[in-house]
Amino acid sequence: MMRPTAAQRLDLWIRQSTPMALTAILAVLSVITIGIPGYASVVPGYTAMATFYWAVFRPDLQPASALFLIGVLQDILTGTPLGLTAVSLLLLHAFALSQRRALITKPFLLTWVGFMLIQLPVSILAWMMMSMLQFRLVGPEPALFQYLVTVLGFPVVAWLFVRLHRYVVR
């Protein structure tokens, strides 16, 4: 058996860390302002989309510890209570992983429906946790809008993930 050269190993390492690097970049991107009315309140959960995608298609490249760190990073960036996004992403990862066999062989449309179904309890849970942390009911509308935008935006972002998956990660 031939041992891979240093260059090959570096190449492999870069390819394999692409998914998590991308999710981290998406966490930063989600706080960038765009002059669309009301954008900030309904900014799609890019990291949630990425987490779901990689949990279904390459869970080996998505370690839970990295997800935790990215979640905390996003919490710091957006100013949400520390740990809230981290829990959401970890749960999304776990749910998607448990349904992976059902999701992976299906046509994309069903994967999309799978994302809708799995993201829903995660969003509700995040809303409940936020309400508990605030000791009162937080208005559910923004969370609902964000869920809808995230779910509806998934195919567009997933298209990008598919390209990366095919040509970069392999």
Place this chain on the structure above:
Amino acid sequence: MAKRPGSFSSVAQPVRSLWSRFAFATLIIAAFALMLLGKADVLLVDRTRVVVLDALAPVIEVAARPAEAVTDLMNNVRDLRYLRAENARLAVENDRLDRWQHVARRLEAENRALRALTNFVPPKEIDFVSARVIADGGGAFVRSVMITAGRKDGLALGNAAVSGEGLVGGIVEVGEAYSRVLLITDLNSQIPIVIERTRDPGVLAGDNTRSPRIVYLPQNAQVLPGDRIVTSGHGGVFPPGLAVGMVTTITDGSIRVTPFVDWERLEYVRILKTGSDGVVQPESAHLPPFSVMGPETAPRSGGTKQ
């Protein structure tokens, strides 16, 4: 002897799976612990947040540039379409403002004369710094923006941030060169205000929607749609008299205010350096003072103090 990698992995697989489950549970628990720590206002958590924010803000600043260019381009194209109409509107508005300026100057002179008569101790001039908004802490649960000024510019927790239109929010996290402003629409924002017309005091409480509510109004307060809301200065955190918004809807039990600030075009904010105890810090006296009317023409009267 031939290697049999399969036999090893068949033993290792359940162990690894058990380990990964344990690690996963640990991470979930850690996240919950973080939430509780954050809720308990542990100083370390706050400091960590600020340090990470300070370290990452330059990255965001760079990443925001292409987005800004796109936004600018979109705005330019939109503006071009309405150029003629906009010009006409501005001419009319300029006319009106000229008249207002006239009235304002007269009132200011009158005000000054009356103050001199009554030995009124004027509120001190407030220093400010201007900062650019680099990130909009989006998401469903928080309304905040990140700005390019921090401790090195003399900012402190609780300073008020205003735009040209009115009050934007208060500083909640101060980094070395970057800070976070909690917007007045945020769930955790509660600002003492008065109804400008009736002087009824109340508190403007955000609830993450675009129109915050007024709570704790006196029983007999008579609020009408269109009433202007300004900060009252109670509690000493924000200076009094900052324009906040206008009452737009009144349904039983809930009075909603539309802030004057144009949230979609919030590019720069002014931070009023009043200190969280409401005491003006005179450290940067070389800066022009913050005043609604622009620089005063008359010399500062020193004789009003007793």
